[in-house]
Amino acid sequence: MRQICLSTLVLASLMLSACGDAAKDTHPKQLVSQRLAIFKKFTKTLEPMGLVARDRKDFVKSEFMASALALQELSTQPWALFSADGNYPPTRAKPEVWSKAEAFKQAQDSYLSAVNQLVKVSDGVDMDALRSAVDAVQKNCKSCHETFRSEQR
Secondary structure, three states: OHHHHHHHHHHHHHHHHHOOOOOOOOOOOOHHHHHHHHHHHHHHHHHHHHHHHOOOOOOOHHHHHHHHHHHHHHOOOOHHHOOHHHOOOOOOEOOHHHHOHHHHHHHHHHHHHHHHHHHHHOOOOOHHHHHHHHHHHHHHHHHHHHHHEOOOO
């Protein structure tokens, strides 16, 4: 019985590891990996503010402001990594990032503007303004993903 459980555990572990990222970033500069790491930080930084905006977490002004400022600092970082030599597997960026560079830049500017507005209102306690600002940032993320990110890996 113990042998069966151990075998099942090893098999399950192997199967789960196979579900990980199939394609690795082998590019010397690892631009895709760098972008992905920054976008993961975006998510980790924005999530607590989203919980506050949806009344699932208590509003603590200093924490909210710190998160907004951290997101603002992160918000300028990934865009330079979408350079001409940054379009290689395992990117999930659609070709439109490069073929419609002006539209991609406009999406970046819209996102940066939304983040800046979030920082601006994070200094207050107007929950409607905070909710609206968080929603604007999240909508900008979603819009950019819909236009410029492929769901396929």
